[in-house]
Amino acid sequence: MxxxxxxxxxxxxxxxxxxxxxxxxxxxQDTGLSxxxxxxxxxxxxxNELPAxxxxxxxVRLLLQLHHPLIYVLLVSATVTAALGEVxxxxxxxxxxxxxxxxxxxxEARAERALDALVAMVRTEVTVVRDGVTARxxxxxxxxxxxxxxxxxxxxxxxxxxxxARELRVDESALTGESVPVAKNPVVLPxxxxxxxxxxxxxxxxxxxxxxxxxxxxxxxxxxEIGRVHRLVGSTAGVQxxxxxxxxxxxxxxxFVIIGLxxxxxxxxxLRGEPLPEMVTAAVALAVGAIPEGLPAAVTVTLAIGVxxxxxxxxxxxxxxxxxxxxxxxVICTDKTGTLTANAMTVNVVLAGGVRHDVSGIGYRPEGxxxxxxxxxxxxxxxxAWACNDAGIVEDExxxxxxxxxxxxxxxxxxxxxxxxxxxxxxxxDALPFSSERMFxxxxxxxxxxxxKGAAERVLELAGLGHSEEADRLAAAGLRVLAVGRAPGxxxxxxxxRGNVELLGLVAMHDPxxxxxxxxxxxxxxxxxxxxxxxxxxPATARAIAAEFGIEDVRARVxxxxxxxxxxxxxxxxxxxxxxxxxxxxxxxxxxxxxxxAMGRGGTEVAKQAADMVLTDDNFSSIRAAVEEGRAVFDxxxxxxxxxxxxxxxxxxxxLTAILLGAALPILPVQxxxxxxxxxxxxxxxxxxxxxxxxxMSRPPLAPSLxxxxxxxxxxxxxxxxxxxxCSFGVFxxxxxxxASLEVARTVAVNVFVGAQIAYLVxxxxxxxxxxxxxPNRWLLVGVALTIGLQLLLTYLPFMNELFHTAPLGWQPWxxxxxxxxxxxxxxELDKWRRRRWRG
Ligand SMILES: Nc1ncnc2c1ncn2[C@@H]1O[C@H](COP(=O)(O)OP(=O)(O)OP(=O)(O)O)[C@@H](O)[C@H]1O
Numbered sequence: 001m002x003x004x005x006x007x008x009x010x011x012x013x014x015x016x017x018x019x020x021x022x023x024x025x026x027x028x029q030d031t032g033l034s035x036x037x038x039x040x041x042x043x044x045x046x047x048n049e050l051p052a053x054x055x056x057x058x059x060v061r062l063l064l065q066l067h068h069p070l071i072y073v074l075l076v077s078a079t080v081t082a083a084l085g086e087v088x089x090x091x092x093x094x095x096x097x098x099x100x101x102x103x104x105x106x107x108e109a110r111a112e113r114a115l116d117a118l119v120a121m122v123r124t125e126v127t128v129v130r131d132g133v134t135a136r137x138x139x140x141x142x143x144x145x146x147x148x149x150x151x152x153x154x155x156x157x158x159x160x161x162x163x164x165a166r167e168l169r170v171d172e173s174a175l176t177g178e179s180v181p182v183a184k185n186p187v188v189l190p191x192x193x194x195x196x197x198x199x200x201x202x203x204x205x206x207x208x209x210x211x212x213x214x215x216x217x218x219x220x221x222x223x224x225e226i227g228r229v230h231r232l233v234g235s236t237a238g239v240q241x242x243x244x245x246x247x248x249x250x251x252x253x254x255x256f257v258i259i260g261l262x263x264x265x266x267x268x269x270x271l272r273g274e275p276l277p278e279m280v281t282a283a284v285a286l287a288v289g290a291i292p293e294g295l296p297a298a299v300t301v302t303l304a305i306g307v308x309x310x311x312x313x314x315x316x317x318x319x320x321x322x323x324x325x326x327x328x329x330x331v332i333c334t335d336k337t338g339t340l341t342a343n344a345m346t347v348n349v350v351l352a353g354g355v356r357h358d359v360s361g362i363g364y365r366p367e368g369x370x371x372x373x374x375x376x377x378x379x380x381x382x383x384x385a386w387a388c389n390d391a392g393i394v395e396d397e398x399x400x401x402x403x404x405x406x407x408x409x410x411x412x413x414x415x416x417x418x419x420x421x422x423x424x425x426x427x428x429x430d431a432l433p434f435s436s437e438r439m440f441x442x443x444x445x446x447x448x449x450x451x452x453k454g455a456a457e458r459v460l461e462l463a464g465l466g467h468s469e470e471a472d473r474l475a476a477a478g479l480r481v482l483a484v485g486r487a488p489g490x491x492x493x494x495x496x497x498r499g500n501v502e503l504l505g506l507v508a509m510h511d512p513x514x515x516x517x518x519x520x521x522x523x524x525x526x527x528x529x530x531x532x533x534x535x536x537x538x539p540a541t542a543r544a545i546a547a548e549f550g551i552e553d554v555r556a557r558v559x560x561x562x563x564x565x566x567x568x569x570x571x572x573x574x575x576x577x578x579x580x581x582x583x584x585x586x587x588x589x590x591x592x593x594x595x596x597x598a599m600g601r602g603g604t605e606v607a608k609q610a611a612d613m614v615l616t617d618d619n620f621s622s623i624r625a626a627v628e629e630g631r632a633v634f635d636x637x638x639x640x641x642x643x644x645x646x647x648x649x650x651x652x653x654x655x656l657t658a659i660l661l662g663a664a665l666p667i668l669p670v671q672x673x674x675x676x677x678x679x680x681x682x683x684x685x686x687x688x689x690x691x692x693x694x695x696x697m698s699r700p701p702l703a704p705s706l707x708x709x710x711x712x713x714x715x716x717x718x719x720x721x722x723x724x725x726x727c728s729f730g731v732f733x734x735x736x737x738x739x740a741s742l743e744v745a746r747t748v749a750v751n752v753f754v755g756a757q758i759a760y761l762v763x764x765x766x767x768x769x770x771x772x773x774x775x776p777n778r779w780l781l782v783g784v785a786l787t788i789g790l791q792l793l794l795t796y797l798p799f800m801n802e803l804f805h806t807a808p809l810g811w812q813p814w815x816x817x818x819x820x821x822x823x824x825x826x827x828x829e830l831d832k833w834r835r836r837r838w839r840g
Contacts, residue, residue, distance in 0.1 A: 011024065011218075012191040013159075013161040013201065013218045014161065014188075014189045014191070014193055014198040014200050014201050015188065015189060015190060015191035015193070016161070016188065017188050018161070018163045018186055021161045021163070021216055021218065022163070022216060025144055025145040025216050025217070025218065026145055027145035027146070027147060027216055028147070029147060029163050029214070029216060030129075030132070030147075031129065031131065031132035031147075032128060032129035032130045032131070032132065032146060032147035033130050033131075033143070033145050033146055033147070034130070034131055035130060035131055037145065038130055038143060038146070041143035041144065041145060042141065042143050044143075045143055045144065045220060045221070046221065047140045047141070047221070048139060048140050048141065048142040048143070048157065048158055048220035048221045049140050049221055050221060050222060050226070050227050058105075058109075061105060061108075061109075062101060062102070062105045065100070065101035065102075065104045065105050066097070066101055071097055071100075071101075073259055073284075073287060074093055074096070074097050074284065074287070074288060075094075075097060077093065077280060077281075077283070077284040077287075078090045078093035078094050078097070078284070080280055081093065081277070081280060081281055081284065084276075084277035084280070085277070086277060086281060088670070088803060089281050089669065089670055092670050092673050092674070092803075093284060093288070093673065095673075095677065096288055096673050096676065096677050099677055100294075100677075103294070103297070103681055104294075104297045107297045107298075107300065107301050108297060108300060110301070110304070124138070124139040124155050124157055124605055125137065125138055125139065125605075126138075126139045126142065126148055126154065126155075126156075126157040127148065127149040127150075127151065127154070128142065128146050128147060128148050128149070129147040129148075129149065129214075130146070130147075134149065139155070139157025139158065142157050142158040142217050142220055143217065143220060144158075144217050144218060144219065144220060145216065145217060146158070146216070146217040147163075147214060147215070147216055147217075148160055148214070148215050148216075148217060149212070149213075149214055150168065150202065150208050150212050150213045150214065150215065151208060151212045152208055152209065152210045152211060152212065152584050152604070153207075153208060153583065153584045153604025153605060153606045153607070154207070154208045154604070154605055154606075155205070155206075155207050155208075155605030155606070155608075155609065156170070156202045156203060156204055156205065156206050156207070156208065157204060158204050158217045158218075158219060158220045158224060159201065159202075159203050159204050159217070159218050159219035159220075159223075159224045159225060160201065160202040160203075160215030160216060160217055160218065161186075161200065161201055161215060161216050161218050162184055162185070162186045162200050162201065162202055162213055162214070162215045163186055163213075163214050163215060163216060164186060164213050164214040164215075165184045165185045165186055165211065165212075165213035165214075166211050166212050166213060167210060167211035167212075168183070168184040168185070168202075168208065168210075168211040168212060168213040169181040169182065169183055169184065169208070169209045169210045169211055170182050170184055170202055170206050170207065170208055170209065171206060171207040171208075171209050171606075172196070172203065172206045173206075174205045174206055174207075174226065175195070175203050175205060175206055175225060175226055176195065176196045178196060181209040181210070182196075182199060183199065184199050184200065184201075184202060184213065185199060185200060186200050187199070187200055188200065195225060202215050203224065203225050203226065204219075204220075204224040204225065204226050204227070205224075205226040207605060207606045207609060208584075208606075209584055209606065210584070243299065243303075243321075243324050243637070247295055247296055247299055248296045250295075251291070251292055251295050251296065254290075254291060254292070255291050258286070258287055258290045258291050258652060259287055261286065261290075261652070261656060262283035262284070262286045262287045263283065265279070265282065265283055265286060265655070265656055265659045265660065266279045266280060266282075266283045268659060268660060269282070269659045272662055274659075279659070281669045281670075282655050282659060282665070282669050284669065285655055285668075285669030285670070285672040285673055286652045286655040286656055286669075286672075287652075288672070288673055288676055289648060289651025289652045289654075289655065289672045289673070289675070289676050290648050290649060290651060290652025290653075291648065292644050292645060292648045294644065294680045294681065294684065294685070295641070295644065298640050298644070298684065298685055298688060299637060299640075301685065301688050302633060302636050302637050302640060302688040303320060303323050303324075303633060303637075305633075305636075305688055305689065306323045306629055306630065306632065306633035306636075307320070307323055309629045309632075310323070310613075310625065310626050310629045310630075313622060313625035313626070313629065314615055314616045314617045314619065314622040314625070315613055315614075315615055315616075315622045315623070315625055315626035315629075316600070316613065316614045316615075316616060317612070317613055317626075318608075318611060318612055318613060318614060319612045321612075322595055322612035322613055322630075323629075323630055323633055324630070324633070324634070325576060325594050325595055325612075325630070326578075326595060326613075326626050326627050326629070326630025326631075326633075327627070327630040327631045327633065327634040327701070327702055328576050328701050328702045328703065329529060329576050329577070329578050329594065329595060329627055329630070329701060330528070330529060330530065330575045330576045330577075330701050331529065331530045331531075331532060331570050331575045331576070331577045331578070332524060332529055332530070332531050332532070332577075332578045332579075332580075332623060332627075333532045333533075333534045333563070333566065333567070333570075333577060333578065333579045333580065333593075334531060334532070334533060334534065334580045334620055334623070335533075335534060335535060335580050335581070335582070336533055336535040336537055336542060336545060337480075337511065337535070337537065338599065338602055338618050339517070339580055339599070339618060339619065339620045340513060340514065340517045340521070340533070340545065340549060340620050341511040341512060341513055341514060341517075341545065342511060342512050342513075342514050343406050343511060343602075343618075344363065344364075344406065344511065344512060345406045345407050345409070345410035345480065345509045345510070345511050346361070346362050346363060346364075346410055346413070346509055346510050346511075347359050347410050347411065347413065347414035347507055347508070347509045348479060348508055348509060348510050349474060349479065349506075349507070349508040350370070350378050350381060350382065350414065350418075350505060350506070350507050350508075351470055351474075351505050351506040351507075351508070352375065352377035352378045352380075352381040352504060352505030352506075353375055353376075353377025353378070353505070355372065355375065355377070356470075357370045357371065357372060357373075357374075357375075357378055358370070358371050359414060359417060361413075361417060363399065363400060364393045364399075364400035364401060364402055364409060364410070364413050365399065365400045365413075366393065366400070366412075366413050366416035366417055367417065368417040369417075370417070370418060374418045374419060377504070377505065378418055378505070379418060379419075379420065380486075380504055381484050381504040381505035381507070382411070382414055382415040382418050382420055382484075382507075383415065383420055383424060383425065384451040384452075384453065384484045384485065384486050384504050385411040385414070385415060385451075385453055385482075385484045385507060386411060386412055386415040386420060386422075386425050387425050387426065387428070387443060387445060387451040388441055388442065388443045388451035388452060388453045388484070389408045389411055389412060389443075389453075390404050390405065390408060390431075391403060391404030391405050391406075391407075391408035391409040391411075391412055392404060392409065392412060393409050393412055393413060393416075400413075405434075406511075407480065407482070407509070410509050411453070411482075411507065414507065426445040426446050426447045426449070427445060427446045428443050428444070428445050428446075429444050429445060429446060430443070430444040430492050431443045431444070431492075432492055432493070432494075434454070436536045436559065436560055436583060436585070437559055437560070437585070438454075438458075438494070439454050439455040439458045439536070440452055440453065440454020440455060440458045440459055440462070441453055441454060442487075442492060442497060443492075444492045448488065448489055449486050449487070449488045449489075450486065450487040450488075450490045450491075450492055450496075450497065451484075451485075451486050452484070452485045452486065452487065452497060452501055453482050453483070453484045453485070453507075454482060454483065455481075455482070455483070455538065455557075456468060456471040456475075456481045456482065456483040456506060456538065457471070457538075458483075459482075459483035459484070459485050459501065459503065460483055460503065461498075462485065462487075462494075462497050462498055462499075462500075462501040463483075463485055463499075463501040463502065463503045464498075464499045464501075465503060468483075468506070470506060471483070471506055471538075472540055474506065474508040475508075475538045475539075475540035475541040475544070476540040476541075476543075476544055477508075477544060478510070478541060478544030478545050478548070479508035479509060479510055479541060480508065480509050480510075480511060480537060480538070480541055481506055481507070481508045481538060481541065482506070482507050482508075482509075483503060483505070483506050483507075484503075484504045484505055484506075484507060485501040485502055485503045485504050486501070486502055486504060487500040487501045487502065488502075511545075513545065513548050513549065514619060514620070514621070516619065516621040517549070517619060517620040517621050518548065518549055519621070520620050520621035520623070520624035520625075521549045521550065521551060521620065521624075522550065523624050523628075523697050524623075524624050524627065524697075525550065526697060526698060527627065527631075527696075527697040527698065527699070527700070527701070528699070528700035528701055529627065529701060530553065530575075531549070531551050531553075532551070532553040532554070532555065533545075533546050533549075533551050533553070533554045533555065534555045534558050534563060534566065534579075534580075535554070535555070535556055535557075535558065536556075536557060536558060536559070537556060537557070538556060538557065539554070539556035539557065541556075542554045542556040543556070559585075560581070560583055560585030560586050560589070561585060561588075563579060563581065563586060563588075563589035564588045564589040564592055566579075566589070567579050567589050567592045567593045568592065571592075571594070576594045576595075576701070577593045577594050577595070578593060578594065578595035578596075578597055578623065578627075579592075579593035579595070579596060579597065580597040580598075580599070580615075580623070581596070581597070581598060581599075581603070581607050581610075581611075582598060582599040582602050582603035582604060582607050583603075583604060583606075583607060584604055584606045584607070586598075586607050586610075587606050587607055587609070587610035588610075590607060590610040590611045590612075591610045593612075595612050595613060596610055596611040596612050596613070597611055597612070597613050597614075597615060597623060598610070598611035598613070598614045598615070599614070599615055599618040600614045600615055600616040600617070600618065601616070601617070601618045602618050603618075613626060624697075627697075628692065628696055628697055629692065631692070631696040631697070631702075632690075632691075632692030632693070632696055634702060635690070635692070635693060635696065635767065636687055636688055636689075636690050638709070638713065638767060639687045639690060639764045639765070639767060640684060640685075640687045640688060640764075641709065642709070642713050642716055642717060642764060642767070643683075643684055643687055643760060643761055643764040644680065644684045645717045645721075646716075646717045646718075646719075646720035646721040646724065646760070647679065647684070647720075647724065647757050647760070648676075649717065649721040650720075650721045650724035650725050650728075650753070651672050651675060651676055653721060653725050654666060654667050654672065654725060654728055654729070654753075655667075655669065655672060657725065657729070664732075664736075664742070665746075666728045666729050666731075666732030666733075666745070666746065666749045667728055667732075667746060667749050667750055667753065668746060668804075668805055670803070670804050670805065671746065671750050671804055671805070671806070674750075674794065674804055675750065675753060675754060675757075678754075678787060678790050679754060679757050679787060682783045682784075682786045682787045682790070683757060683758065683761050683783050683784070683787055684761075685783075686761075686777060686779040686780040686782070686783040687761070687764060687765075687780070689777055689778075689779040689780070690765060690777050690780070691775050691777060693766060693769070695769075712835055713767070716828070716831065719828075719831060720760055720828060723756065723824050723827060723828075724753060724756050724757070724760075724824075727752050727753065727756050727820050727824060728749045728750075728752060728753045729749075731745075731748050731749050731752045731816060731820065732745050732746065732748070732749040735748050735749070735813070741807065743801075743805055743806060743807035744807045744809065744813070746805065746806065747794075747795055747806040747807050747808075747809055747813075748809065748813045748816060748817065750791075750794070750806070751791055751795065751809070751813070751814075751817045752816065752817050752820045752821070754787060754791055755817045755818065755820060755821035755824075756820060756821050756824040758784055758787060758788075758821060759821040759822065759824045759825035759828075760824060760825070760828060761780065761783075761784070762825060763825060763828040763829060763832075765777070765780070768832055768835070768836060769832070794806055795807075795808060795809055796808050
């Protein structure tokens with residue numbers, strides 16, 4: 001039996017020699033666990049996942065909703081009101097508090113759940129050996145005793161005792177805070193070695209920055225070191241963003257201003273001889289009405305909806321602030337291969353023995369003809385290309401597909417088209433792997449020959465040759481050109497190869513542009529975003545492909561480290577930069593970019609960890625989708641804010657004005673509380689669900705320094721507040737003068753106020769268009785219907801009449817309500833129209 005949890009925690013694995021670790025873990029360091037062993041252990045220990053991060057119970061989180069200065073004020077005044085005998089008013093205030101807390105709680109919980117779900121979507125994969133076979137599996141399936149292979153770019157999925165390490169370096173900053181990668185080796189250490197010095201261990205949540213190795217899993221899930229520290233690496237950090245913080249501060253300041261005004265109105269009222277209890281109730285209503293309590297929660301909800309919409313379009317947001325930044329992105333730096341192109345390589349041309357051979361056939365099906373036919377020169381060129389290769393091809397129900405690097409798979413296809421057979425490839429003894437920095441790959445074989453393939457100029461250089469015009473010509477046609485060579489008896493190192501390589505030929509392959517990416521690049525350009533191609537490929541190839549996309553700025557043969565410099569340079573010019581990347585060395589640039597974009601399929605774990613956003617389909621069009629949704633999120637935030645602020649302001653102003661003028665209140669405090677309680681959620685929040693306007697991609701990016709509320713929007717807020725105020729006072733006075741009772745006049749005023757709020761909600765569906773060009777917003781329709789239903793209850797239910805001092809109305813007042821609402825709507829639309837004319 002493997003060790004129990006408690007026993008495993010007792011063992012200091014770094015203090016044991018490898019054979020003992022292997023015995024303890026009941027595994028085999030070469031073949032790993034058997035499937036049967038794995039199944040038993042998995043059933044035993046469960047998935048390798050950290051427990052959910054929230055430690056607080058829902059009761060605590062619900063109570064935390066009450067932890068706001070405003071709520072304290074409300075509770076105190078409700079108590080005072082109750083003590084003064086106004087039980088009904090006091091219970092309405094308590095009702096407001098409870099309803100607000102519940103709504104805030106539900107909204108936050110939903111937003112957090114949506115964000116947590118995203119963490120699961122970016123699953124970490126690891127390479128394990130089981131039954132002697134290597135496989136990629138989700139890290140959640142690791143169990144103690146599993147043998148894990150490590151490679152540069154991997155995230156370590158569980159705590160491992162290393163058994164083999166080759167130049168292995170691990171970034172342990174997630175665990176120790178130390179940002180310099182630590183060199184690792186399997187040597188036994190004293191048992192009392194501190195965590196940060198355990199160089200023979202590799203811990204869950206840390207990242208392989210270079211080299212490789214093999215380790216035995218000794219702890220999973222909560223038993224890992226990171227599990228003990230109880231920190232969930234890779235989760236989106238909370239639901240706070242610069243914007244939500246700014247808004248939270250804004251509403252705090254507003255709260256104090258309003259409380260001051262409320263206190264002032266009590267003093268004025270009392271000095272004027274009004275009874276104190278009435279003034280207190282009025283002041284409370286003023287505060288409740290005027291303070292936009294729902295603002296921070298609504299912002300979080302809007303962001304969360306944006307995140308969910310982006311996820312549906314293959315862009316997974318890892319850090320919430322990215323949602324905001326996406327709306328103001330001005331430059332997108334994108335890779336070529338796989339992001340703009342399909343990464344579906346087909347060898348078109350083989351240049352060997354001084355002859356150009358065109359190769360027919362598309363895709364990875366190994367059938368096609370050489371024209372002119374296959375010569376010995378072509379055979380030896382493609383044999384070398386097949387030898388110096390880690391890829392393969394397989395046929396399944398969807399046809400032929402590459403296994404491994406598509407560039408290499410294309411070479412295998414070409415070799416098979418030339419009639420070569422796998423048995424002709426001599427066995428390999430050692431390899432110098434391909435990397436974007438080295439730009440070539442070399443392998444040594446049993447026949448003591450080193451085969452080389454790589455970027456044309458690199459292999460030519462190793463062959464001691466100069467520039468190749470043929471290579472340039474092929475590249476200028478948009479083909480990816482590789483040179484192939486061999487070096488009999490040479491040493492497997494860059495120095496050993498230099499001058500000893502015999503050039504065997506050039507191989508050129510086609511990688512078709514993704515049609516949807518062509519369209520997406522155009523859409524971004526139309527949206528005022530500059531798209532730049534940053535690629536490791538040859539300048540001529542890059543230029544030819546960029547031309548297909550209408551991309552003008554091309555940086556070719558860019559090494560990953562140079563990407564960081566490019567990002568910084570663009571940022572120094574005041575740009576908001578999105579940068580794609582997939583390798584370990586791309587991480588600094590991804591971290592530095594305003595929006596780091598990692599590839600979900602082709603990318604390394606390191607790149608994903610560094611990124612703000614991960615594309616599940618590696619496709620440029622998903623960046624465009626994210627930008628589009630980012631802009632829509634911004635729109636909806638502004639729509640919500642410009643709806644909520646004037647309605648809140650007007651609710652407060654109605655009471656303040658009446659007190660200051662010493663006039664009869666057109667809307668009573670309880671009624672204000674009612675309006676506030678029902679409309680903020682039923683109406684305002686529905687704007688978070690507004691579909692995006694079709695025009696979002698036909699306007700320039702928002703400057704990041706631009707305040708959320710432009711001057712014209714502030715103008716609108718003041719303007720609408722005045723309309724709402726005037727409507728309620730006007731109608732109230734007019735009703736009284738035409739002989740209505742106070743109750744009836746107030747009921748009409750309340751209904752006019754709510755009617756105008758509904759009308760203004762429709763106005764707010766578009767910030768500056770007369771008619772929104774979006775599809776219907778189902779939630780808005782539901783909200784409006786709900787509000788109308790509630791108003792009817794308020795007006796006609798005897799119980800409500802009693803509670804809220806309302807009275808049933810005949811049909812004429814409803815006509816007034818309707819007319820006034822339509823009028824309010826038209827006036828705001830006229831204002832939009834005037835501003836548009838004025839601007840443009
Ligand atoms: N597996 C490989 N073996 C040998 N050489 C390769 C291999 N893959 C690519 N190359 C060569 O190295 C060059 C650089 O490749 P790299 O992967 O850095 O960038 P890329 O894939 O061409 O472009 P992008 O940065 O847009 O993804 C290629 O142009 C090609 O000539």
